[in-house]
Amino acid sequence: MSVAVRSVIPIVPLAAAASTAASPQALRERKRQAPKGRRVQPAALDDLQALFGDADLSARPDLLIEHLHVLNDRFGQLGTPHLAALAQRMRLSQTEVYEVASFYHHFDIVREGPDGAVPAAPALTVRVCDGLSCEMAGAQDLLARLPQMLGAAVRVIPAPCVGRCEQAPVAVVHQRPVAGASLASVQALARTALGAASPVGPDGEPGGPPSRAALARIDDIPEAIDLDAYRAGGGYALLAQCLRCERSAESVIQTMEHAGLRGLGGAGFPAGRKWRIVRGQSGPRHMAVNIDEGEPGTFKDRWILERDPHRFLEGMLIAAWAVGIDAIWIYLRDEYHGIRALLERELERLRAAPPLPVGTGAGAGSGAAWTLPTIELRRGAGAYICGEESAMIESIEGKRGLPRLRPPYVAEVGLFGRPTLEHNVETLHWVRELLEQGAEAFATQGRHGRKGLRRFSVSGRVREPGMKLAPAGITLRELVEEHCGGLPEGHELYAFLPGGASGGIFPAALADVPLDFDTLQPHGGFIGSAAVVVLTRSATHWDRAVDAARNVMRFFEDESCGQCTPCRVGTAKAGALMTQPVWDAPLLADLSQVMRDASICGLGQAAPNAFDLVLRYFPDEVGASPAPATQPVEPADPDGRNSAPSPAPARV
Numbered sequence: 146m147s148v149a150v151r152s153v154i155p156i157v158p159l160a161a162a163a164s165t166a167a168s169p170q171a172l173r174e175r176k177r178q179a180p181k182g183r184r185v186q187p188a189a190l191d192d193l194q195a196l197f198g199d200a201d202l203s204a205r206p207d208l209l210i211e212h213l214h215v216l217n218d219r220f221g222q223l224g225t226p227h228l229a230a231l232a233q234r235m236r237l238s239q240t241e242v243y244e245v246a247s248f249y250h251h252f253d254i255v256r257e258g259p260d261g262a263v264p265a266a267p268a269l270t271v272r273v274c275d276g277l278s279c280e281m282a283g284a285q286d287l288l289a290r291l292p293q294m295l296g297a298a299v300r301v302i303p304a305p306c307v308g309r310c311e312q313a314p315v316a317v318v319h320q321r322p323v324a325g326a327s328l329a330s331v332q333a334l335a336r337t338a339l340g341a342a343s344p345v346g347p348d349g350e351p352g353g354p355p356s357r358a359a360l361a362r363i364d365d366i367p368e369a370i371d372l373d374a375y376r377a378g379g380g381y382a383l384l385a386q387c388l389r390c391e392r393s394a395e396s397v398i399q400t401m402e403h404a405g406l407r408g409l410g411g412a413g414f415p416a417g418r419k420w421r422i423v424r425g426q427s428g429p430r431h432m433a434v435n436i437d438e439g440e441p442g443t444f445k446d447r448w449i450l451e452r453d454p455h456r457f458l459e460g461m462l463i464a465a466w467a468v469g470i471d472a473i474w475i476y477l478r479d480e481y482h483g484i485r486a487l488l489e490r491e492l493e494r495l496r497a498a499p500p501l502p503v504g505t506g507a508g509a510g511s512g513a514a515w516t517l518p519t520i521e522l523r524r525g526a527g528a529y530i531c532g533e534e535s536a537m538i539e540s541i542e543g544k545r546g547l548p549r550l551r552p553p554y555v556a557e558v559g560l561f562g563r564p565t566l567e568h569n570v571e572t573l574h575w576v577r578e579l580l581e582q583g584a585e586a587f588a589t590q591g592r593h594g595r596k597g598l599r600r601f602s603v604s605g606r607v608r609e610p611g612m613k614l615a616p617a618g619i620t621l622r623e624l625v626e627e628h629c630g631g632l633p634e635g636h637e638l639y640a641f642l643p644g645g646a647s648g649g650i651f652p653a654a655l656a657d658v659p660l661d662f663d664t665l666q667p668h669g670g671f672i673g674s675a676a677v678v679v680l681t682r683s684a685t686h687w688d689r690a691v692d693a694a695r696n697v698m699r700f701f702e703d704e705s706c707g708q709c710t711p712c713r714v715g716t717a718k719a720g721a722l723m724t725q726p727v728w729d730a731p732l733l734a735d736l737s738q739v740m741r742d743a744s745i746c747g748l749g750q751a752a753p754n755a756f757d758l759v760l761r762y763f764p765d766e767v768g769a770s771p772a773p774a775t776q777p778v779e780p781a782d783p784d785g786r787n788s789a790p791s792p793a794p795a796r797v
């Protein structure tokens with residue numbers, strides 16, 4: 146496996162350096178040889194020794210983020226002495242380790258004081274989701290009152306959507322989510338957590354934060370179908386058929402193409418076509434599975450994994466077999482601690498008992514005996530942009546999640562420079578059903594002329610929020626009435642977001658437009674990951690589109706990776722303009738155009754949807770005159786959150 150080229154620094158043992166005679170010449174020489182940056186503290190090196198033993202950490206620079214997690218978990222923060230020590234152990238520059246660590250929200254970097262000591266980490270961190278659905282459910286009140294209730298030892302901070310919007314408001318105590326969070330429920334769990342925190346670590350030093358075992362237990366996911374249950378229900382029989390050559394890779398790819406399944410991470414690129422493109426590239430080929438699920442309002446991937454992880458894993462392995470993939474990386478958002486434990490366990494079971502005995506079966510087209518591809522589970526670290534496919538690849542390689550300029554596309558040059566098949570979990574979860582039922586069965590479902598089924602993550606003001614499996618093309622009104630128990634008593638539909646933060650905000654007047662890829666573009670937005678947030682009005686409350694738009698623009702400003710000016714400056718500028726009671730519509734229109742035209746990735750291209758559609762559909766809320774009905778609103782780049790399929794591999 147080839148890995149990205151890194152800057153490698155020479156390592157000078159401190160003890161040896163200290164004992165050298167200090168002639169001016171020797172001093173100059175030593176300065177030249179010493180690693181740049183801060184001196185590495187022996188105590189910090191000892192800490193790393195205790196955690197990593199004698200392992201050669203320099204052999205896998207791609208594991209930098211994993212190692213940062215180990216340190217962050219153990220010490221509750223990343224002290225700069227530990228970063229310097231890690232740089233030395235990994236033979237990376239201190240700058241590189243620092244810039245990667247500081248890119249991700251979940252790493253808390255703390256500098257040592259003048260005395261060389263690093264201030265202690267907070268005893269406990271409570272994150273309160275301030276994403277749109279949670280804000281509508283009272284998150285700001287929790288954020289205002291919890292700090293005083295929980296005391297100075299507990300750090301209370303806002304967090305972007307944690308992927309549980311149907312349970313809003315949500316708080317996360319250390320790593321344990323609290324659904325429908327109240328002051329009392331958060332306080333109760335915080336007390337338990339503080340009790341679970343070990344006062345003394347194994348080395349006699351002060352202990353770290355509460356352990357994952359104490360606060361993110363696998364039994365939090367009681368409904369999950371494990372390997373035995375999945376097999377008992379016929380699971381992995383389809384993969385075994387493929388491996389025994391009872392189905393050909395060509396027939397499998399054709400079925401995927403005919404079913405018309407489109408990528409469900411948000412971009413909507415046809416899955417079968419992507420398989421064919423990647424299979425057409427020279428090997429070795431890699432695969433990356435996207436479980437970053439950071440789009441505010443989206444929780445369908447979590448829902449699937451908490452219940453039926455092996456259906457997704459079987460789809461993944463069939464795709465890998467059909468496309469000729471040798472190694473797979475699964476990138477899981479850090480917020481899904483319970484799922485990580487579940488996947489670790491189930492992957493271990495799968496490795497121990499693969500679908501066919503090792504050495505039997507055949508790789509697609511090769512005739513050689515099939516072996517289970519290498520599967521690595523990687524942990525995100527709190528950066529929405531890492532859901533963008535090329536940023537995710539950078540992150541898996543151990544770097545900052547900066548989206549790549551394309552071409553080349555990841556299907557051609559992806560992970561570690563190899564052609565890469567990247568898919569969302571739900572796309573892979575459909576594979577077994579499509580192949581067992583046939584392309585026709587899937588394509589004949591759908592409504593209002595659309596084909597297939599879709600999983601909608603519905604939150605906001607409906608009676609029964611949750612994951613709803615519904616025909617593609619269902620309208621918002623039908624979705625709410627037929628699948629969500631309708632609106633709460635006395636509420637009137639006011640507005641809705643069909644595609645999370647990215648897809649725009651639509652008025653109730655558009656509640657009869659079919660929801661699917663391509664159907665919302667003429668109205669200025671898109672469905673993306675089908676994260677539906679419903680806004681209403683009643684005698685006692687009054688949702689406003691402008692509040693929703695401000696919420697999502699704050700999110701984009703925080704999550705912009707900062708690589709390109711139109712997005713970095715544009716999201717900040719738009720956020721500031723949007724705080725005004727009367728919006729400067731011409732200036733915002735200019736800003737929108739620049740962001741759409743010149744941003745590198747879908748984040749910057751889609752962010753203007755928030756204010757463009759408020760100006761277009763809710764001008765009275767922001768003191769603007771109504772926009773002309775014909776005002777064109779360019780959809781975002783399909784490589785990001787748009788849905789238009791592309792005929793060329795360019796979009797893969």
Ligand SMILES: Cc1cc2nc3c(=O)[nH]c(=O)nc-3n(C[C@H](O)[C@H](O)[C@H](O)COP(=O)(O)O)c2cc1C
Binds near residue numbers: 534
């Ligand atoms: C800013 C941004 C964030 C994204 N976040 C996700 C995500 O969290 N999960 C996901 O599957 N796709 C996400 N995508 C889409 C991916 O770039 C990519 O299209 C997808 O993983 C491909 O898989 P699919 O074809 O199965 O949909 C995001 C795109 C953009 C521009």
Ligand code: SF4
Binds near residue numbers: 706712744748
């Ligand atoms: S558009 Fe935004 S998120 Fe995307 S590369 Fe540019 S700065 Fe980064």
Ligand code: FES
Binds near residue numbers: 279310313
């Ligand atoms: S969990 Fe809070 S908005 Fe999604």
